[in-house]
Amino acid sequence: xSTRTKWMILAPFGLLLFSxxxxxxxxxxxxxxxxxxTQVWVVLGLYSLALINGGLIMxxxxxxxxxxxxxxxxxxxxxxxxxxxxxTKSSAKSKSGKKTKSPxxxx
Numbered sequence: 001x002s003t004r005t006k007w008m009i010l011a012p013f014g015l016l017l018f019s020x021x022x023x024x025x026x027x028x029x030x031x032x033x034x035x036x037x038t039q040v041w042v043v044l045g046l047y048s049l050a051l052i053n054g055g056l057i058m059x060x061x062x063x064x065x066x067x068x069x070x071x072x073x074x075x076x077x078x079x080x081x082x083x084x085x086x087x088t089k090s091s092a093k094s095k096s097g098k099k100t101k102s103p104x105x106x107x
Contacts, residue, residue: 018055
């Protein structure tokens with residue numbers, strides 16, 4: 001799987017997982033306020049914590065892949081520019097280094 005595909009899959013799923021974790025956390029807080037047994041809202045809170053952390057990790061990985069894409073693109077761009085500079089300098093040297101004879105002069 002390409003880096004771009006990984007980025008495009010992980011970013012939205014990470015955000016969705018994070019959002020769902022916040023929703024579950026809100027539900028756990030509601031359960032606590034209503035007066036549900038401690039076991040119920042603690043389990044929901046732990047579940048939300050796992051979802052939130054999982055979503056943040058997935059989104060962090062997506063950012064890592066996106067940065068890697070950007071670095072590769074910039075590296076390729078700078079390499080192409082460097083190759084162009086080298087080619088223009090070498091072609092300029094080869095043109096200026098050769099002396100052309102005048103067609104009218106004879107040795």
